[in-house]
Amino acid sequence: MPMNFHDPSNRTSYTTRTADASWLELISKHLNLQGKQAVDIGCGGGIYTHALLTLGAEHVTGVDYSAEMLKGAESNLANLDAVTWIQGDAYQTALPSEHYDAVLERALIHHLNNLPACFTEAHRILRPGGTLIVQDRTPEDCLLPGSSTHIRGFFSEKYPRLAEIEISRRHPSEEVIKALQISGFHDIQELKLEELRAVYDHPEALLEDLRRRTGRSILHECSDTELEELISYISENIKGSGPIIEKDPWTIWLAKA
Template identity: 70%
Template sequence: MPMNFHDPDNRTSYTTRQADDAWLKLLAEQVDVHGKHAADIGCGGGIYTLALLELGVKHVAGVDFSAEMLKGAKAHMDGRYPDQVTWLQGNAYQLPLSSNSYDFVLERALIHHLQDLPACFREAHRILKPGGTIVIQDRTPEDSLLPGSETNIRGFFFEKYPHLAKTEISRRHSSEQVISALQTAGFHDIRELKLWETRAVYSSTDALFEDLRSRTGRSILHECTDAELEELVSYISAKIKGSHPIIEKDPWTLWLAKA
């Protein structure tokens, strides 16, 4: 069954990682966020809220529709930057944020949960100052169906279970859809970038399999029964024959645009 983001048992599912150096480098190269006011929409466990602060953002509004995710985010921050982050419960279609107040908006791994992209992007445009920047990060259907490998562990999920691939594709938006929705919402100077972002480094296959069994940060695996998950672990075990450590990366598409 789909992951329940409101379940207290899932509170820390998106708090166990740090932002990858490649992500930090790309953002620093593409957007000047130092000293700026930012909004992290769909902030989840606050991994990228913290990353923005470490990049020099002056203040971040972290918004998520789940009170449990926000509790996890607060715990993840562990008292760091207490005066530079505000946590707010709300949704991407009706943000609890003032108009023309933010220099930068991040929407990472958000839009695959949404159907009405123009409405989401109109809200982002509303809260941005003129000339402000939005960065959207998600996977396209093409990203999702890249073949499995020791790097792209996620690809094995869909090779083993085509029904998971169908579920995955049904919630992903094409690049053309994203760009069109941004234009409809009033954004311009739209650019698309690709990124392989390191998700985790595992010292052994046992460490990888423990992570898979926990389903931590992998909402798609909540679609599997426990028995199916064990079959998936066995399938991946037979596929991985390379050296260790295992460096798992995820393919992403990023869209940058100006308000």
Template identity: 70%
Template structure:
């Protein structure tokens, strides 16, 4: 069954990583965050809320529709006056209009059907000249084969039926770009990005991460027995491997208000 983001047992699922240094470098080249006010919409466990602070944001507002996710994010980020937390939906953040300079929506839009509602809200809360960053996977990103770096691909090799589930919740590039344009954004740019996710010291560390379904909502579609089958499949593929530098494919859109 789909992941329940309101379940207290999933509170820390998205708090166990830190944003990779290469992601910070990429965003710093594209967007000026120093001294800016930013909103992290769909902040989950606060991993990228912290990253926005690391990039020099003066103040970050973490927004999520799940009280449990926000609680995990608060524990992850810690007490700081530089961050505030708001429970709100992507299309109804409750933030004032023209309130922030930058909006980040990472791994958010595949949970939504109404892209324009989400993007119109981002447009509303951004100041003139502000920047929206959208990071997610397209259907094309989702069908890439598995390897000792692209672990996600093994999920769909073992359970091909999940591929249709995965593709059905992903928006293609043209749809995202058109929704951004129709929501009032301009200067829309798109790039493909392989983001380092985590270095696992050995395959067993990876398998334990998979077993806990850490930060991988698609794994909640599998029963415990199917999860064991997946791990056995990965073991056959990764036998004898040393450290595993896992990466995920993404598409990132930058759009100006």
């Protein structure tokens, strides 16, 4: 069954990683966040809330519709003062208009059906000239074959229905761009990123991470038995006993308000 983001047992599912240097480098290349006010909508466990601060943001407001996710985020970043946590959704954040310099919506839009409404809200809270960062997978990103670096590809190879689920909830790039334009954004750029997800010292560490379904909502579509069969399939297809360097393919859209 789908992942329940309101379940307390999933509170820390999106708190266990840090944003990779490749993500920080790409965003800093295109956007100066020094001393800026930023919002992380769909902040989950606060991984990229922290990344925005790392890039120099003076203050970041983390927004999520799940109180449990926010509890995990607040615990994860308990030592940081420059963060405010708000329970809200992407369509109605309840944040002030024209107040922020940057809005991040990472791994958010595949949960939403109404992209224009989501982007219109982001446009409302951004100052004129502010930047919206949208990051998600397109259907094409989801269909890349499995390998020792692209572990997600094995999910769909083993269970084609997972590919159908992924594709059904992902938005093609042209749809994202059109929704951004409808919502008043301009100077839209599309970027591609293979972001380092994690380095596992040995394959068994990866397999244990999969067993916990850590930060992988699609694996909640599998029963425990199916998950064990998937883990066996991946184990058979990963060659060698050394480190596993897992990367995730992403599409990133930058748009000006």
